Amino acid sequence: MTDPPKQKSSFRGLAVDPREWNPPEPVPPRSLDDVERAAAAVLPPDVWDFVAGGSGRERTLAANRAAFDRLFVRPRVLRDVSRCTTDATLLGRPVRMPVAVAPVAYQRLLHPDGEAASARAAKAAGVPFTVSTLSSVPVEELAGIGGSVWFQLYWLREDGRALELARRAEDAGCEALMLTVDVPWMGRRLRDERNGFALPDHVRAAHLDAGPASTAHRGTAHGSAVAAHTGQALSPALTWSHVAELRAHTRLPLVLKGVLDPQDALHALESGVDALVVSNHGGRQLDGALPSVDALARVVEVVGDRCEVLLDSGVRGGTDVLKALALGASGVLVGRPPAWGLAAGGENGVRQVLDLLSEELRDALGLAGCQNVAEARELYVGMGRTG
Numbered sequence: 001m002t003d004p005p006k007q008k009s010s011f012r013g014l015a016v017d018p019r020e021w022n023p024p025e026p027v028p029p030r031s032l033d034d035v036e037r038a039a040a041a042v043l044p045p046d047v048w049d050f051v052a053g054g055s056g057r058e059r060t061l062a063a064n065r066a067a068f069d070r071l072f073v074r075p076r077v078l079r080d081v082s083r084c085t086t087d088a089t090l091l092g093r094p095v096r097m098p099v100a101v102a103p104v105a106y107q108r109l110l111h112p113d114g115e116a117a118s119a120r121a122a123k124a125a126g127v128p129f130t131v132s133t134l135s136s137v138p139v140e141e142l143a144g145i146g147g148s149v150w151f152q153l154y155w156l157r158e159d160g161r162a163l164e165l166a167r168r169a170e171d172a173g174c175e176a177l178m179l180t181v182d183v184p185w186m187g188r189r190l191r192d193e194r195n196g197f198a199l200p201d202h203v204r205a206a207h208l209d210a211g212p213a214s215t216a217h218r219g220t221a222h223g224s225a226v227a228a229h230t231g232q233a234l235s236p237a238l239t240w241s242h243v244a245e246l247r248a249h250t251r252l253p254l255v256l257k258g259v260l261d262p263q264d265a266l267h268a269l270e271s272g273v274d275a276l277v278v279s280n281h282g283g284r285q286l287d288g289a290l291p292s293v294d295a296l297a298r299v300v301e302v303v304g305d306r307c308e309v310l311l312d313s314g315v316r317g318g319t320d321v322l323k324a325l326a327l328g329a330s331g332v333l334v335g336r337p338p339a340w341g342l343a344a345g346g347e348n349g350v351r352q353v354l355d356l357l358s359e360e361l362r363d364a365l366g367l368a369g370c371q372n373v374a375e376a377r378e379l380y381v382g383m384g385r386t387g
């Protein structure tokens with residue numbers, strides 16, 4: 001007798017029986033660009049646009065990247081980098097690298113744990129996490145996670161509310177206050193306007209809206225509900241006298257975020273601030289504003305070592321951090337990259353972004369002949385000429 005024909009390994013017409021299929025290990029991201037792609041693949045299109053977008057024609061958004069790409073570093077050699085370290089200090093406190101997580105609003109849009117996942121990842125990576133005024137998780141919960149937590153303040157229209165919020169952050173245990181000064185109102189984010197972008201019910205501005213759905217939840221066919229809500233909440237009348245008021249009100253280090261002009265940097269010094277963030281809000285406010293990295297050197301020149309100068313807008317890897325340090329920054333903030341990590345993988349995704357940045361910075365320092373961050377500040381950086 002002949003044997004019956006052998007069953008072919010097939011499962012309901014598939015070439016491979018899925019019960020026997022061992023999927024390959026997911027490939028870990030090798031760069032922040034990989035994480036960006038992963039986030040784009042999982043986020044609903046309108047949420048992706050809210051994160052990725054800039055204002056107007058997005059000229060400043062694009063220029064932030066182009067400006068970094070135009071810069072080149074002149075590496076040093078033969079300087080024993082076997083014990084190269086990214087350790088640094090920010091606002092006088094030790095950090096594992098000179099990078100902080102920037103304030104990014106409404107993170108529960110990106111992941112159910114929202115800001116709590118980001119704060120846990122920042123703590124594990126040894127870098128500060130900045131809580132937005134428009135956080136979807138309250139500051140007390142985030143400060144309770146531990147690590148170094150900073151609070152970003154928007155000046156609210158209602159009298160006294162901004163100072164109350166500053167006190168609330170201080171009482172919760174935040175280590176610094178960061179007043180954002182480039183948002184008299186939200187820049188025209190055309191993607192959000194076209195999408196009629198509104199918050200879903202489960203995402204709230206935890207420090208502002210205690211009651212039922214706010215303006216931010218009431219979408220219209222044409223117009224951003226989030227921009228309308230911000231316009232109602234934030235004061236466009238902010239001046240240097242408010243900075244002085246805040247300085248007198250808090251014992252915490254005070255940081256001004258959103259300065260590009262050297263005269264404004266000098267005003268800030270006179271107002272007693274401890275640090276500046278040279279920033280164009282990631283290209284989300286004035287479209288046509290100078291790329292932050294192009295504004296940095298002049299600001300550093302006028303303030304000297306009288307206050308710390310940080311930078312954000314367009315940092316996408318370790319070599320960008322190196323360039324900012326070489327131009328005199330004490331460190332940088334990253335906004336979108338941790339948000340991509342959060343969308344793609346929750347706490348673990350944010351941790352991957354911060355670990356990648358740390359590995360890349362260490363690599364860049366060593367290859368540039370620097371044992372540490374202080375030596376990076378001595379490097380020459382220019383437009384590719386010999387300098």
Ligand SMILES: Cc1cc2nc3c(=O)[nH]c(=O)nc-3n(C[C@H](O)[C@H](O)[C@H](O)COP(=O)(O)O)c2cc1C
Pocket residue numbers: 050051052102103104105132133134152180257279280281282283312313314315333334335336337339
């Ligand atoms: C989705 C999103 C929300 C943001 N929310 C805030 C905010 O609430 N407060 C603030 O000061 N900056 C906010 N920013 C600006 C960031 O703090 C930071 O300045 C900017 O993202 C840096 O540029 P980068 O994204 O290229 O790193 C936000 C940015 C994004 C992308």
